Amino acid sequence: MGSGQLVAVFGAYGHTGRFVVAELAARGFVPVPSGRNARAVEELAGEHGLEARVASVEDPASLDRALAGTVAVINCAGPFASTTGPVIEAALRAGIPYLDVAAELEANLDTFAHYRERTLETGAVIVPAMAFFGGLGDLLATAAMGDWTEADEAHIAYALSNWHPTNGTRLSGAVSRERRGDHRLRYRGGQWEHRTDQAPTLEWTFPDPMGPRKVIGEFTMADVVTVPQHLSIPDVTTYMTAEAVRDIAAPDTPAPTATDKSGRSDQTFLVDAVVRSGGAERRATASGQDIYAVTAPLVAEALERVLTGRIRTTGVASAGEIFDAADFLRALAPHITLDLGPQKQLA
Numbered sequence: 237m238g239s240g241q242l243v244a245v246f247g248a249y250g251h252t253g254r255f256v257v258a259e260l261a262a263r264g265f266v267p268v269p270s271g272r273n274a275r276a277v278e279e280l281a282g283e284h285g286l287e288a289r290v291a292s293v294e295d296p297a298s299l300d301r302a303l304a305g306t307v308a309v310i311n312c313a314g315p316f317a318s319t320t321g322p323v324i325e326a327a328l329r330a331g332i333p334y335l336d337v338a339a340e341l342e343a344n345l346d347t348f349a350h351y352r353e354r355t356l357e358t359g360a361v362i363v364p365a366m367a368f369f370g371g372l373g374d375l376l377a378t379a380a381m382g383d384w385t386e387a388d389e390a391h392i393a394y395a396l397s398n399w400h401p402t403n404g405t406r407l408s409g410a411v412s413r414e415r416r417g418d419h420r421l422r423y424r425g426g427q428w429e430h431r432t433d434q435a436p437t438l439e440w441t442f443p444d445p446m447g448p449r450k451v452i453g454e455f456t457m458a459d460v461v462t463v464p465q466h467l468s469i470p471d472v473t474t475y476m477t478a479e480a481v482r483d484i485a486a487p488d489t490p491a492p493t494a495t496d497k498s499g500r501s502d503q504t505f506l507v508d509a510v511v512r513s514g515g516a517e518r519r520a521t522a523s524g525q526d527i528y529a530v531t532a533p534l535v536a537e538a539l540e541r542v543l544t545g546r547i548r549t550t551g552v553a554s555a556g557e558i559f560d561a562a563d564f565l566r567a568l569a570p571h572i573t574l575d576l577g578p579q580k581q582l583a
Contacts, residue, residue: 242306243539244268246291246299246323247313249276251402251492252337252367252528255499256312257284259532263540270302271313293319299326307543310535311336314404315411316343320364324351328360333542337367337531340408342415344370344461348552355551362552366538367531368505370458371555372522372572373474375565376509377463378556379576380520386468387513392459393440395449395506396480400492402528405484423460426470440475442508443521443575451475466557469511492528500526519577522565533571537564 243260247253248269257267261284269281272292281288291302293313299322303309309327313319316338324347327334338344347364355362365371373392381387401409419430436453455476463472483489492501506523524530538555541547547558555564565574 239264240266241543242266242268244270244289244303244306244309246270246302246309246311246319249273249280250312250314250404252404252531253312254280255529255532256310256337256535257286258498259536260310260539263536265536265539268302268306293322296322296326299323300329303327303330303332306330306332308333308335308539310539311338314338314340314408316340316408317346317411317415320347321350324362327362328355331360333361333363333539335363335366335535335538335542337535338365338408339367339369339405339458340412341421341456341458341461342412344458348461348465352552359550361542361547361550361558363538363542363555363558364552365458365462366535366555367458368527368534370462371534371538372507372530373457373459373509374462374554374556375559375561376507376520376522377459377469377511378467378561379565380509380511380518381467382518384511384513384518387511388469389471389473389512390463390467390469391473391475391510391512392457392463393442393451393475393508393510394455394457394480395442395446395477395508396483396527397502397504399480399483399527400490400501400503401484402491409484420454421456421460422454423456423464423472424470426464437478438475440508442506443519443577446506450478452478452481455481462554462556465554492526498529500529503527505530519575520565521575521577522568522572524572530571533568537567 243265260267270289274290277288289302291298311323422429438453440451457474495502
């Protein structure tokens with residue numbers, strides 16, 4: 237457990253950041269709330285009896301002060317296109333691990349492109365997208381692979397009971413759309429394709445009792461960035477239930493509403509990861525409550541494993557690359573219900 241170690245949380249006062257602060261405290265760490273909004277940082281710190289450290293990505297010296305004396309930093313501040321670079325640089329100057337919960341494709345791609353070679357031999361640890369989108373799907377796909385060294389294709393399908401987006405989700409989505417323009421991204425044949433056609437509407441058969449559901453195919457999420465970074469799979473596709481896509485696309489969909497004392501909403505999720513090779517198929521699924529809340533145990537568990545040396549590599553690494561995927565997923569109980577299914581031969 238944390239044993240009183242200081243962990244900087246940049247963007248701590250955001251919706252997901254608050255869950256992360258609470259989870260770190262529950263694990264024995266001392267969160268150090270940080271961010272540019274002085275009032276919000278100080279209010280959050282006051283609620284938990286913590287030290288507030290105001291910092292801005294436009295002021296590197298303020299980031300250095302925010303990270304001083306901490307053992308790691310978790311970046312929860314979107315849009316991540318603006319925050320990942322400056323906070324990573326501050327972490328490298330401080331000589332501490334960096335983790336983020338970014339679900340922005342472009343920010344994830346930038347992190348791998350700009351820092352993977354640079355950190356290859358330095359021993360630095362950077363774990364991007366250690367969240368519901370990116371981290372969880374990547375861990376499931378890796379666990380499903382098992383002893384396979386390569387596969388033909390990976391599919392990660394999301395079933396959300398609803399998707400009430402936070403302000404941060406909306407802002408990050410807007411930034412991603414602005415960077416992409418009229419294109420959408422698809423990963424085929426080991427490379428990125430920029431598409432201008434509409435994403436297809438398909439039917440995905442989720443495990444019982446959910447069964448078949450209408451999904452938007454090629455609804456490209458952070459997993460499509462993280463999975464090919466370390467798994468030899470040339471085609472990676474993510475899917476989202478059509479109702480959830482309608483929710484997040486509608487401008488009047490409300491933000492999440494807390495329905496329990498931990499602040500979780502009543503949203504439920506099921507993530508279904510399938511990898512296929514030749515005529516064989518392997519599957520791993522996880523289900524739980526509130527995609528924003530479950531990000532907190534994901535990134536906190538990752539932090540504990542990094543700090544205790546339970547990692548397989550250093551540098552910039554995806555969740556399934558740096559951690560033992562199956563063991564990590566099992567450690568998330570009771571936050572998720574896990575099913576690492578058996579291998580199946582396709583007809």
